Amino acid sequence: MTLAGRSLTRIADLSDEEIRSILDRASEYAAAPRDRMDELRGRIVAAAFFEPSTRTRLSFETAAHRLGARVIGFADGGSTSSVKGESLEDTTRVLAGYGDLLVLRHPEQGAAARAAAVSDVPVVNAGDGAGEHPTQTLLDLYTMRDNLGDLEGVRVAVMGDLRYGRTVHSLVPALHRLGADVVAVPAPGLGLPDDVAGHGGGVDEVPLGEAAASCDVLYVTRVQRERMSRQESAGGSGHLVVDGDLLRRSGSRAIVMHPLPRVDEISVDVDSLPSAKYFEQARNAVPVRMSVLSHILGASP
Amino acid sequence: MTLAGRSLTRIADLSDEEIRSILDRASEYAAAPRDRMDELRGRIVAAAFFEPSTRTRLSFETAAHRLGARVIGFADGGSTSSVKGESLEDTTRVLAGYGDLLVLRHPEQGAAARAAAVSDVPVVNAGDGAGEHPTQTLLDLYTMRDNLGDLEGVRVAVMGDLRYGRTVHSLVPALHRLGADVVAVPAPGLGLPDDVAGHGGGVDEVPLGEAAASCDVLYVTRVQRERMSRQESAGGSGHLVVDGDLLRRSGSRAIVMHPLPRVDEISVDVDSLPSAKYFEQARNAVPVRMSVLSHILGASP
Amino acid sequence: MTLAGRSLTRIADLSDEEIRSILDRASEYAAAPRDRMDELRGRIVAAAFFEPSTRTRLSFETAAHRLGARVIGFADGGSTSSVKGESLEDTTRVLAGYGDLLVLRHPEQGAAARAAAVSDVPVVNAGDGAGEHPTQTLLDLYTMRDNLGDLEGVRVAVMGDLRYGRTVHSLVPALHRLGADVVAVPAPGLGLPDDVAGHGGGVDEVPLGEAAASCDVLYVTRVQRERMSRQESAGGSGHLVVDGDLLRRSGSRAIVMHPLPRVDEISVDVDSLPSAKYFEQARNAVPVRMSVLSHILGASP
Known part of the structure; x- marks a missing residue:
């Protein structure tokens, strides 16, 4: 105990x-x-x-x-x-x-x-x-709770490399345990593994715009280039980017988090917005x- | 303030x-x-x-x-x-x-x-x-002041690679601000850039022997071999070396400084002379x- | 003093x-x-x-x-x-x-x-x-004394690479000074250098089983593979291994020490025996x- x-x-x-x-x-x-x-x-x-x-x-x-x-x-x-x-x-x-x-x-x-x-x-x-990486999960939970209060009923979108990203695999079950709802915005071909997706109430996949409009948290992760298909890497059509324009268009009220380091999946124009919480998250x-x-x-x- | x-x-x-x-x-x-x-x-x-x-x-x-x-x-x-x-x-x-x-x-x-x-x-x-590298400049000024008192009117020779040496580029303007006079003993082809040489009262180039005889400080710097001409590197004719013989012949009363590491531009026979201040400088x-x-x-x- | x-x-x-x-x-x-x-x-x-x-x-x-x-x-x-x-x-x-x-x-x-x-x-x-590596010798002596009391008359077998192992070269003379007896169980071709072997009362070579049966300390060292002959490395016939079976068969009452890291010269089945002192030695x-x-x-x- x-x-x-x-x-x-x-x-x-x-x-x-x-x-x-x-x-x-x-x-x-x-x-x-x-x-x-x-x-x-x-x-x-x-x-x-x-x-x-x-x-x-x-x-x-x-x-x-x-x-x-x-x-x-x-x-x-x-x-x-x-x-x-x-x-x-x-x-x-x-x-x-x-x-x-x-x-x-x-x-x-x-x-x-x-x-x-x-x-x-x-x-x-x-x-x-x-x-x-349990203390990463704890600091993620801490940052959400510090900004949003109790996590019961909070809606979190996890984005990016959901297949190989260790961070997300630990975070999703923890969010479910604390009563949060989770949706997924995977990079193409990099969806959640079945054992994580099927956990708790399950995790639906939604488009980026819908996630931005409807969620309390956008939890963005880095896609390691070597894990993307050749077309993705070349064309970039499926590369997910959170930028100021997306947040405005969708009327998003979500806080934006990222375990860092980021490359370009969050545009630097987000850094100065009040919703940008990734450096605060790092400090936590x-x-x-x-x-x-x-x-x-x-x-x- | x-x-x-x-x-x-x-x-x-x-x-x-x-x-x-x-x-x-x-x-x-x-x-x-x-x-x-x-x-x-x-x-x-x-x-x-x-x-x-x-x-x-x-x-x-x-x-x-x-x-x-x-x-x-x-x-x-x-x-x-x-x-x-x-x-x-x-x-x-x-x-x-x-x-x-x-x-x-x-x-x-x-x-x-x-x-x-x-x-x-x-x-x-x-x-x-x-x-x-501003704190390097500060410790250089400290070492001179600690040995010589107020820097007003003190005569400093900067030696070696004056073109690429960051240390000297910050030191020369600071010496001028504090009232010191500066002369240059450049390795061949490695003189002070114009913007540094033209600063304050200007910086004259003088031969090594004259600098040793007339200055209060010999500030020696390392010449990176790859920056010397092929002839210099091979013949060594232009390679500046401060040794005990030079200091004796010129009747030098200068303290000898160096930001370290040195290779061979100060002979080890200088180490035991009272004028050798480069290890004290490092300690400062x-x-x-x-x-x-x-x-x-x-x-x- | x-x-x-x-x-x-x-x-x-x-x-x-x-x-x-x-x-x-x-x-x-x-x-x-x-x-x-x-x-x-x-x-x-x-x-x-x-x-x-x-x-x-x-x-x-x-x-x-x-x-x-x-x-x-x-x-x-x-x-x-x-x-x-x-x-x-x-x-x-x-x-x-x-x-x-x-x-x-x-x-x-x-x-x-x-x-x-x-x-x-x-x-x-x-x-x-x-x-x-004098503090290694001191912690080796400490570990022996802590387990066996005064070192006068204690019998220590040094094993493995006795030719190149720095640890043993410092330890043997120190043991002799403190009154201990030393025997050697060298890996083939890796016996003590003459100046170390001839020190004090001299160091006899004995077979592994005899050392295990008669000594108070088995001090095992790693043999670096590149120092073994090709036959040794290939056949392994001469590779010395301390394992539980050896200790039981010989009725050994020796403590087992090793400066670490070990590779396979002490079997992991020894780790749980009371005679295994190498992790305690590391802690000392x-x-x-x-x-x-x-x-x-x-x-x-």
């Missing part, structure tokens, strides 16, 4: 109550981020990034520092013992001997669960390949990750 | 009074570097180095730590979101959501000004391609950058 | 009494690792890793943080000024102007002594090519390196 000392590898590991507790405490941190330097004083967070992710790594490190913890780690697996043939399990056991909590980013699905199984200290999954990574670290490390298990 | 909360992208952004204030506070820090751990407690400095510069990065980080701040960042742009196509502006907005101040190194001229234009927090330029990076961080972050804007 | 302010480049630089003092204080830190945050407050440890070594770097950084110090540095020489042609001596002098102690990892034997000769601050050798890196930093930095020279 408590997160203290527990690993966080999947969003499904959290009860609804635990999700709300994390978001609530994040609100407190967001209101006064600089008063917490004694909360995790003397604790060490080990950030083990076997693939680069500057945004995730730096926001976790910022969260640790704002709570007074210290940080060790690496930003890229290329210079670690794994290149000498060491197993993830061995590396995990060693790092667990240094830090009080392990933040793990790894290219292989299931890596976080494997690490948590052998680690003496809690493991927080910061993305494991096509698997999960800090209080939300502070809250996760605090819940896990704050009280002794 | 105050530096608090302001970005520092060019040395020209600083008034003479502000330069003096930075150098004065740096003197205080140099005298007692370890008593300042509470000054920036709870603040986070984000060091975004899109190209490697170990010396600049580590001295900024040391400065932040000596003031009690925490540091996040990256040492090399190769593993950042920019490789996924993210713009400098987007990366800046995200980092400004994590840190309280952004130290930016970037290979493109003008990058610091572009970042400062969109950042919610102050940006300190730590070198933008052929542009500026810490109190000077402490002073810059303190002026910008110390008081709320 | 004191370690304060001294460099540590070779295990031979330490008296028996100093070794015991380091191990004793490490025991105190291991018992209460989190109560030391004020001990080195305000001090800065510069970790200069000219070649990657995640384990060594992170345990030194953890040790510094647990004592309240701050850490600067780099994890890989590829992005430092040395690629612009700067000498190790110049880089050392610059880093000594930033930090209060320099932890140096370098691919060239003798690098630590060269750095110590020009540094204004103490240098701790964290591995210099085929040279030494922190209190031992805390003790080294504390001895050197704790009292003013």
Whole structure:
């Protein structure tokens, strides 16, 4: 019934109550981020990034520092013992001997669960390949709740690469659990996998204009070019772009979110609109990750 | 009238009074570097180095730590979101959501000004391609003032690659502003650009021996081999070297400075002479950058 | 007679009494690792890793943080000024102007002594090519003493690549100094060099089964494949493996150690046995390196 000392590898590991507790405490941190330097004083967070992710790594490190913890780690697996043939399990056991909590980013699905199984200290999954990235989901939920209040009945359109985008796969079930409605605006050929689409009340596909007109949230994701068909890539006819013109024409009242980095799927003319929330969303990574670290490390298990 | 909360992208952004204030506070820090751990407690400095510069990065980080701040960042742009196509502006907005101040190194001229234009927090330029590196200029001025007193009437020879060397381009106008005289000892074909040479009272070219005999400061810079003509590189006839013999023969009383790293343009036999100030100059990076961080972050804007 | 302010480049630089003092204080830190945050407050440890070594770097950084110090540095020489042609001596002098102690990892034997000769601050050798890695030896001794008590008369088998393994070359003479007996179980063609084998009472070669049956410690090291003969590599007949079956058959009461990373020279079925001490050994890196930093930095020279 408590997160203290527990690993966080999947969003499904959290009860609804635990999700709300994390978001609530994040609100407190967001209101006064600089008063917490004694909360995790003397604790060490080990950030083990076997693939680069500057945004995730730096926001976790910022969260640790704002709570007074210290940080060790690496930003890229290329210079670690794994290149000498060491197993993830061995590396995990060693790092667990240094830090009080392990933040793990790894290219292989299931890596976080494997690490948590052998680690003496809690493991927080910061993305494991096509698997999960639970704190990204939490900061997405936080941003929606912070802007829209309770998520019951809120209507969210997920857009872009819904087939391969790990972010969306974790977000959709979480939104359903909290009572939100979800529709999909997939890039051509990149619709939600059946197991995600069939979750909860199901996810209908709608055209972009209709989503903009009817939703409270447009959650845009980047389409990796190599995953588009040759025609798409060449003609661009199916490339989804959210721009100021679309939002005006559709009379949209939606907030616009994006896990970043974006390339061109949100036009820069949206940046100055009040509905643009993606940089705020990025900033929310800090209080939300502070809250996760605090819940896990704050009280002794 | 105050530096608090302001970005520092060019040395020209600083008034003479502000330069003096930075150098004065740096003197205080140099005298007692370890008593300042509470000054920036709870603040986070984000060091975004899109190209490697170990010396600049580590001295900024040391400065932040000596003031009690925490540091996040990256040492090399190769593993950042920019490789996924993210713009400098987007990366800046995200980092400004994590840190309280952004130290930016970037290979493109003008990058610091572009970042400062969109950042919610102050940006300190730590070198933008052929542009500026204002804190290098400040630590150079500090080292001269610390050794020679007021710079009014001090005679400085700038040597080596004066055409492409960013360091010299910022230093010469700053010296003129503070009343120093400047002469040039360029490597062949690598003289000062006209806009820098024509600045202030102008800059005369003089032979090395005359500079050594008549100047208070020999400011030596590294010539990048690829910029020398084939004859120069092969014959070495025009390669300028400061060694103990030169200093003795010319009866030089000049201090010898260099922004480092050096290759062979200052002979190692100079290292043990009292006039060798380049390692002291490197060390001065810490109190000077402490002073810059303190002026910008110390008081709320 | 004191370690304060001294460099540590070779295990031979330490008296028996100093070794015991380091191990004793490490025991105190291991018992209460989190109560030391004020001990080195305000001090800065510069970790200069000219070649990657995640384990060594992170345990030194953890040790510094647990004592309240701050850490600067780099994890890989590829992005430092040395690629612009700067000498190790110049880089050392610059880093000594930033930090209060320099932890140096370098691919060239003798690098630590060269750095110590020009540094204004103490240098701790964290591995210099085929040279030494004295804090590895100290944590190995610590682990043995922590499990077995006084090392007088303890019987240690060193196994694997004894010809090129730096770890073993420093460990064997230290064991002899502290009164332990050493036998060797070399991989074929990879026996101890004569100068190490002939040290102290000499080192006999024994078969693996006999070592397992008769020794208190099996100290296993990784054989780098490129150093094995073609037949060995292909046939594997001479490849030494410690597994549960060997330990049972020989009635071994030995603890099993390894500097890690391992590949397959210790079977994973040993991990769950009480005799497996290699992850504990890895964890001991922190209190031992805390003790080294504390001895050197704790009292003013």
